[in-house]
Amino acid sequence: MASDKIIIDDDFQSIKPLVFKYLSSDESLAQIQQNSDSQWRSSNDGTLNLGIQPNAIWVSFTISNQTPVNKTLYLLLEHPLLDSVRLHQSHQDSITTFAAIGDREPLKNRQIKDDSLVFVFNLDANANDVFYMKIVSQGNIKLPMSLWTPEQLLQHKTKRNLITGLFLGFLLALVFSNGLLFMLTHKARFLLGSLYIACLWTLITVTFGLSYRYFYVDVKWLHEKNIALLFLTAAILLNFLAEHLLELDARFKSLIRIMRITFVVSLLILLSLPWFSYATGLHISLFSTLVNLVICSGVSGFLLVKKQTYSKWILLSQLSYLVAIIFSIFIFNGKDHNLVSMSTLFMNSFFISSMVLSYLLILQFIDRRDLKIQRQQALLAEAKIKDNLQLETIKIQQELEEELESRIQEHTFELQITLQELEEKNRELEEKNTLDSLTGIRNRSYFDKKLTMEFRRSHREQTPLAVMMLDIDFFKKINDTFGHLAGDDAIRFVAHTIQTSLKRPSDEVCRYGGEEFAVILPNTDTEGALLVAEAIRAQISEAQVHTTAGIINMTISVGLFSDIAQRNHEPNQYTALADKALYQAKHAGRNQVVFYDDTAQRD
Incomplete structure (x- = not known):
């Protein structure tokens, strides 16, 4: 059988990445086992990204335990967005099939609840077991696999979870701080900023398979649509927020029109996404988000040339998110070879975008507060000057007011009587118009x-x-x-x-x-x-x-x-x-x- 052999000896701790062979087929396990070596392809460096595939992907590798003791090993698949992954372990003449795990499989199927897809299996002493893995997914099929001993996996996960936890905690702090500022100031821009950063936080947790820790909902429809919806929602919020922060006046009517048209078109596309399949919806979402950000970044860049206040900060926030979107398009189309890791780029892009946006919101609030104080001080100085002038005219005004008041009271009294008589006449006329002349009831x-x-x-x-x-x-x-x-x-x-x-x-x-x-x-x-x-x-x-x-x-x-x-x-x-x-x-x-x-x- 065509497979790559992995040697387990006394010094084994981990293999990353794990090299394997694969083929695209919807055949059963029994049929796959009969395939010839020529039908299998090698993953070479073990970091395979096939993009979106119409068929299932079968993976095969052999693990040889060359020690006299049984081994418990952990197989990690560090791409949690795969819909369904099922592992088969062939030992001598028997097949052990593990429960399918994945983004669309029940969480209870997982042997270990983790952000990666983890299979735990036992390997007998001096055994040569062949493993077959069937991957089915509507999204991109990316297979960064690794093999670990329990001790080494614990060390690896502890460090990674610490970094990820600090990053997500920082984003949550920005979400809550902007939300608190919104409640204190009642300024909509802080609410929009909080929602935008919350979208980025949710996108990170979903993309990295961390949603089970915070808000896991076992709803198949939501698992299919959440990433596409989140990408475009974040862009729409950033678009709307940029228009508020740029404070465009009548000189830039055409730019305002461009941004609002972009906002409306993106919103309509967002509302239509639930009716598309996962792959189609994701492509539409990423392309729409890319177009949205390119247009809005172009507007911000033009305003930067015009030296519009705050435009450089908004452009930096937009470009940071734009980099993440371009990288996502490469990933979901299987073109991310030789690029930095997805987690590293997403974290850096989202960190810059969130930090810059939060800084800009506070900066603009302080600037507006200072401007308001300056205007109030100018108004107070002007009011003092006016008070001096008003004091000189008060006596004359009081005399005129007394005379006018007496005349107004007389005319007002006469007018009230006239209006009262008119109202009575109108009521009588209206009453007559609603009565039937023959019966006296309503008409x-x-x-x-x-x-x-x-x-x-x-x-x-x-x-x-x-x-x-x-x-x-x-x-x-x-x-x-x-x-x-x-x-x-x-x-x-x-x-x-x-x-x-x-x-x-x-x-x-x-x-x-x-x-x-x-x-x-x-x-x-x-x-x-x-x-x-x-x-x-x-x-x-x-x-x-x-x-x-x-x-x-x-x-x-x-x-x-x-x-x-x-x-x-x-x-x-x-x-x-x-x-x-x-x-x-x-x-x-x-x-x-x-x-x-x-x-x-x-x-």
Whole structure:
């Protein structure tokens, strides 16, 4: 079998990097074991970055324990963003398969919770075991592997964790200090600075596999999208913050327009990222972030030439983040050979960007405070000069004010009386305009306004609103038989009956038109509206109406609709649906109450 042999002797402590052979294939382990030597490729120096691959990657190597004792070894894969990694250990005729670990595998599968992907295995004395590792990932497949004894790994991790912990702690201190300054000063720029540095901190923890220590959430969707979202979010925050800090005036309208267009386009791309696959979303995010930073850095560079205040600090912060983005593009495309380590570059870039930005925020705050103090002092000096001039004119002003005050009081009193009379007239006129001249109840115009108002209240308070449409049965026959004066008496009787049947001040009856009436019942469900409607119908049906043409009997038909107002409804829908119910009552024989069943219509 094609594999690179790793010798374990009494002096063995660690191998870094670990040299191995690999091939790209979606075949099973049994099929992989049958492949010939020519199908395998060597990793040479053991630092392999294949970029984004469509197929799984198989890795093979042999470990030979040339000591007479069993060995416990730790295999480290120091690229925690791989989706799934499964290790198979072939010992003589048996295969030991380890649980798959990776960025999209459950955290509980890991033998050791670490920022790297770690497999712990035992190697028998004088054994020659072949190892096969299957790597599946939508992101770039980078395989910096190493082999350690437990003691050496502990020393290695202790030093690295100390450096990383100090760096992350420093970034968190900047996040909290800017957040505290925001709470003390209420200046939005400190909040934006805190959010930007928090994005960089989160990006470091996610990229280096440290999220399990701070905020690990076992959500597959979030694991797929977090890096792409964080890269572009940080750029958008830096873009927005740069515009605030540069304090561009009317001379730079075109630059302001460029930065805002860049901000809006980047924001729209950010909102679309969750709908793309991991690889596509990451490419879009990195490219968009690169374009955003290049444009904003170009603006800052132009302003630096124009000697705009603070532009050099903003440009330095932008360029630091830009370097990290360019390096990330190389990494995720497998082009990072002969470059510095990812952790070193990210830490340095993010440290410079965060420090410069925090320094600039404080510097600008101090400058603005000093400028404000200078302006206040100038205003105080000017105020003293004005006070001396004002003292000379106070006596004259007081005399004039007393005379004017007496005149103003007289005119004000007269004006108040006139306005009061005008308001009373307006109220009387408005009241008349909302009353029906025949019945004395509200008219159609008032009904429309009242319905709109109650519709909004129903939606706001989520309470049912009921609307009833009432119509006198065979009214034309009454007019033809008893005359129009008797018809008017009948209309007045129905209006009075409905009005006296409504017990709450919020209930309202209106003459909708001709012999038709409309009733608004706020906070009333279908059952309550049916009770009111049935009481009105029964009272009119049993009554003997005295008219100019004598006593007549008549009935009414009622259609009603009740529901909680929804965003997709319109107020006139209540009238339309109640009118449909009235139409059903007419066709069902009149002299009855029918309600419109909205649930039945939806079913």
